[in-house]
Amino acid sequence: xxxKPSLDLSSANVLLSAALAGAGERGVAVSIAVVDDAGELLAxxxxxxxxxxxxxxxxxxxRGAAKLGLPTSVLESLSRKTASGNPWTRGGxxxxxxxxxxxxxxxxxxxxxxxxxxxxxxxxxxDARPG
Numbered sequence: 001x002x003x004k005p006s007l008d009l010s011s012a013n014v015l016l017s018a019a020l021a022g023a024g025e026r027g028v029a030v031s032i033a034v035v036d037d038a039g040e041l042l043a044x045x046x047x048x049x050x051x052x053x054x055x056x057x058x059x060x061x062x063r064g065a066a067k068l069g070l071p072t073s074v075l076e077s078l079s080r081k082t083a084s085g086n087p088w089t090r091g092g093x094x095x096x097x098x099x100x101x102x103x104x105x106x107x108x109x110x111x112x113x114x115x116x117x118x119x120x121x122x123x124x125x126x127d128a129r130p131g
Contacts, residue, residue, distance in 0.1 A: 006036045007095060007103030011126060012043035015095070015105050018125035020045060022118040023110070030109030030118065031058040037103050039063040047109070054108040060084065061092030061115075062106030069094050069101040073116060091115030095123055 007015075012034040019032045029049030034042045039062070046055055060082050061072050068075070072092030080088050090112035094101045105122055107115040 004037055005097040005100055005102040006038075007034065007042060008036075009042060011095075011103075014126050015122045016043050016045050019105065019107060019118050019122040020047065022121040023047060023107075026110065026114055026118070028110035028114060028118075030107050030115065031055050032118075032122075033058040033062040033106040035059075035062040035066045035103050035106075037066060037101055039066040039104070042103070050109045056084075057086070057089075057108035058091070058106040060086070060106065061089075061108060062104045064088065065092035065094045065104035065106065066101060071116075072106075076112070089115070091119055093119040093123055095126065 015034050023030045029047040031046040031050045031054035033044050036042050072088045073090040075088035091107040094104045105119045107118045
């Protein structure tokens with residue numbers, strides 16, 4: 001029998017908190033989505049001032065990163081489009097556990113490189129957790 005790792009609510013909250021802090025430090029208002037290994041939403045946060053369209057974009061980035069097990073920057077470099085027809089941009093990052101995708105985080109609302117930076121910072125905070 002094979003068991004696949006998956007993010008849980010506790011991990012999702014750690015990711016959200018770290019991403020929120022990272023966005024605050026950078027002075028940007030973003031939406032943050034965290035999904036499990038199947039790409040299903042676990043937690044979501046839209047900061048005050050984040051534009052309404054960032055809700056869908058953050059969710060789409062997280063789902064794509066989880067389902068494909070790839071950062072959205074890879075899809076961006078290949079000039080791929082999302083299922084809704086939007087071009088992929090940076091900000092979606094898979095969360096890996098023992099080289100398997102356990103879920104993902106998607107950030108939208110700032111410049112794509114800042115979205116990606118915030119997602120990476122959040123994942124690093126999860127990796128730094130004891131246990």
